[in-house]
Amino acid sequence: MRILIIEDEIKIATYLVKGLKESGYQAECVHLGLQGLEMLKRDQYDLLILDVMLPDIDGWSVLQVLRQFSKIPVIFLTAKDQVMDRVKGLELGADDYLAKPFSYIELLARIKSLLRRQQYLQENELSISDLKMDMVGHKVWRSGNLIELSKTEFNLLRYLLLNKEQIVTRRQIGSEVWNINFDTDTNFIDVAVRRLRSKIDEGYELKLIHTIRGLGYKISVSS
Incomplete structure (x- = not known):
């Protein structure tokens, strides 16, 4: 399974890529929203982990554009943890929302759950x-x-x-x-x-x- 991470905090990005690779996933990371969108248009990914606060365009905008051409599962992973932030993310089309600081074990469980659901949907698509x-x-x-x-x-x-x-x-x-x-x-x-x-x-x-x-x-x- 191939996972793309759009995250501008280098320490978190490195930690995620390392952890996901050790968990058996193919993980890649970019730090800009527009760069991530280009990769999502060009290549096939199974899941996206997305930060909200990015240097160029915010994660909300990334998701809005993404949903015009892809139904890939998306997990917001962000420091914006207010209830209305969570509601906004889910209403824009995110599949899950996890606030920083986060537990990697919990993130991994959420990833596995979304990928199982996506596999079921793909079998009927x-x-x-x-x-x-x-x-x-x-x-x-x-x-x-x-x-x-x-x-x-x-x-x-x-x-x-x-x-x-x-x-x-x-x-x-x-x-x-x-x-x-x-x-x-x-x-x-x-x-x-x-x-x-x-x-x-x-x-x-x-x-x-x-x-x-x-x-x-x-x-x-x-x-």
Whole structure:
């Protein structure tokens, strides 16, 4: 499991990285909020430990930007321990809040708890790039924005995501999504995919749903 720490106090940052590595995690630390956001956009992390008071932008702002593109678990670790600070952090989207000075044993227990919960959620989630699907809650997001889909559109997208980066034929889509063997000359599937594509890709530079001429469709980060 990979953990990113955004903490400007060198002593605490060093202590956390050392402790987490000894506990079996891959731990990295940066001291600036903007630098941390760039790393979170570029790389895949399983959890973020975030301070509020940082030299460039505060932790509140980091979290607000982060929640636009990621649902990674976040623990605030900060000296700001007033009740309203805790409430603000949780309302902005933090998963936990621990005040300094803190017990490493308690922090570790909270990390393990959040990672267990995240693992459960991931087992019920499909994703590609910034597109996420919650199969239990029947919800879909792109770049953190909720997308309204009909039941059929949801099932079609789920089938594409279950076969992401692979070409699926019109006949396969008809059989798996509608449980009907459509004639190959019907445009029913094309209309359904076109409608779904307008909801998933319209307004985004990166297109995810691609037509593979003469073969079918695929959902992929590249055409």
